[in-house]
Each structure stands twice: as structure tokens, then as C-alpha cells.
Amino acid sequence: MVVVRAGPLSTVQDLGRHGVAHLGVPRAGALDEPALRAANRLVGNEPGAAAMETTLGGIAVRALRPLTVAVTGAPSPVRVNGRPAAWGAPVTVPAGAVLDVGAATAGVRAYLAVAGGVAVEPVLGSRSADLLSGLGPAPLAVGDELPVGPRPPFGPLPELVPLPAPPAVLALRLRLGPRADWFAPDVADRLARATYRVAPASNRIALRTEGPPLVRTRVGELPSEGMVLGAVQVPPDGLPVVFLADHPTTGGYPVVGVVPLADLAAAAQARPGTPLRFAVLPGRPARSVGQ
Known part of the structure; x- marks a missing residue:
């Protein structure tokens, strides 16, 4: 061809x-x-x-x-x-x-x-x-x-x-952790109540969001840690970033949770401006190495 x-x-x-x-x-x-x-x-x-x-x-x-x-x-x-x-x-x-x-x-x-x-x-x-x-x-x-x-x-x-069909509203399940403790104690409730939108800056590396920022309760930055597909990293502006297929393998911003792989196909088809809701899964947050 x-x-x-x-x-x-x-x-x-x-x-x-x-x-x-x-x-x-x-x-x-x-x-x-x-x-x-x-x-x-x-x-x-x-x-x-x-x-x-x-x-x-x-x-x-x-x-x-x-x-x-x-x-x-x-x-x-x-x-x-x-x-x-x-x-x-x-x-x-x-x-x-x-x-x-x-x-x-x-x-x-x-x-x-x-x-x-x-x-x-x-x-x-x-x-x-x-x-x-x-x-x-x-x-x-x-x-x-x-x-x-x-x-x-x-x-x-x-x-x-x-x-x-491509989603009219993108619903992403979220397993909290390993760095959910870097945010306010009610971070799960905040994520569950908030409505974000898919940002135009989204690409193959990550789906970026627009909406209410998450508030950190810790200062400073983490050493670089391993990142997985579906990790939801929160940079200093507080807006969650969902890592997609071309994501970096390490990162230093805290990961508030991880989206299951089965939900990422819908994320790939969500146009900029699509409403996005996180559904926080029950259970204790995952723990990072050394915690």
C-alpha cells in the first residue's frame, strides 16, 4: 500500500x-x-x-x-x-x-x-x-x-x-493507591462526586482532564517510581492524568489510583470535552513498595 x-x-x-x-x-x-x-x-x-x-x-x-x-x-x-x-x-x-x-x-x-x-x-x-x-x-x-x-x-x-459505541460519558473505574495518602482524606469522595472533561491536550501518552483539582496534603516530590498502564498521576496542577499506551515507564508525581485495563478502550475513543466520571472501587488502597 x-x-x-x-x-x-x-x-x-x-x-x-x-x-x-x-x-x-x-x-x-x-x-x-x-x-x-x-x-x-x-x-x-x-x-x-x-x-x-x-x-x-x-x-x-x-x-x-x-x-x-x-x-x-x-x-x-x-x-x-x-x-x-x-x-x-x-x-x-x-x-x-x-x-x-x-x-x-x-x-x-x-x-x-x-x-x-x-x-x-x-x-x-x-x-x-x-x-x-x-x-x-x-x-x-x-x-x-x-x-x-x-x-x-x-x-x-x-x-x-x-x-x-464511543462514550457520551466516559466512566472509568479507579482502584485507589499507591499514593492516595498524599491527598486529602476525602479524596475518594471527591473523585466520585466530581465531573471532569477530557482535555484537548490528550494524546497516545495520556488522557488529560479538566475539572476540580485534587488537593495534596504533602509537600515535596517523590523519587521516580515505576508507572503502569492506567495509572492516574496527579501533577502539581491537581488535575488527574490517565496514562495510556505510550506512557513513560517511570514518574515522580503521586499516583492516586489505577484504572483497570478493560476501561482504557473507552478512554481511547473519548473526544475532547467528553464528561468523565471516576467510579472508585471498594477496598483498601494499594500500597507502594516500602510502605
């Missing part, structure tokens, strides 16, 4: 790099994993095959040989040589034809999978672009030629596993 329109931000993503955080390497990978898995299923790929992740504005590519593709994630118009084609279903693209995935009508990120997968060179076991460290392929640009792997031995599976 050759990219003829790259959109605001389009990258190659698979299920990410695992087992390398001790080297300071983020996980990366698709922000909406269920959508990536569904797109790969539709074209007959293995679940973790590399595909293209677009952001709001879609992408257009020219097929250099006949291809079978599928688009999932954010609902978007799909066209082949200007003619409407199916979203959420296998689509045949003849050699020389242009496949155009238009701007998302809801949500943020669409996934374009091709039978055989996007066969860019893997780095540390993954073909994912990592915007924080710069590992993997660079964000896609007009003229980029993307190799496609051999067709999978089994054919497309046209039954799309139902995916949730």
Missing part, C-alpha cells in the same frame, strides 16, 4: 511491546485493543497483527495489489475509488484502487487492518509506533509505502464481534 492521505495522526500499531519496561521502553500498541482485534478477525489475521490506527481524520491508501481490508473503532465513512464501502466488514480493494477512510463521525481512533498485516520491521518484538520513545515506524506520511504480509491461511470472518 502507498499512503496518499495521512490524516492528522496515523500510525502502525499491534498489541505492543511486552516485558521491556525494565529497559525504560513503553508498551505502545493500539489504544483500543478490542477494535484492533476485531479488525484483524474480519480479514482473517491473528489478533495481534499490525494495522493502522488513525486519529479523527482518517487515512487514504492506494493498493499496489488486490487487498482485503476492514475498518473498525471510531465509525467512519469508507470508500473505494469514491464509492461507498462497508465499515465493520471485509472489503475487497482492487490493485490500483484508493481506499479512503474518512473523518470519524464519533469517537477518535479507527483501525484499518489488511489481510496479511502491515509487515513493517519489528523492533523489540513489536511493529508499533511509540510516540514517546520514537521506537518503531514513524507516524505515517504521504508517499510512505507499507509492505503487506502474506495472506493468512484462513479466510475473513465477516461476523463482527459487537463493540461498544
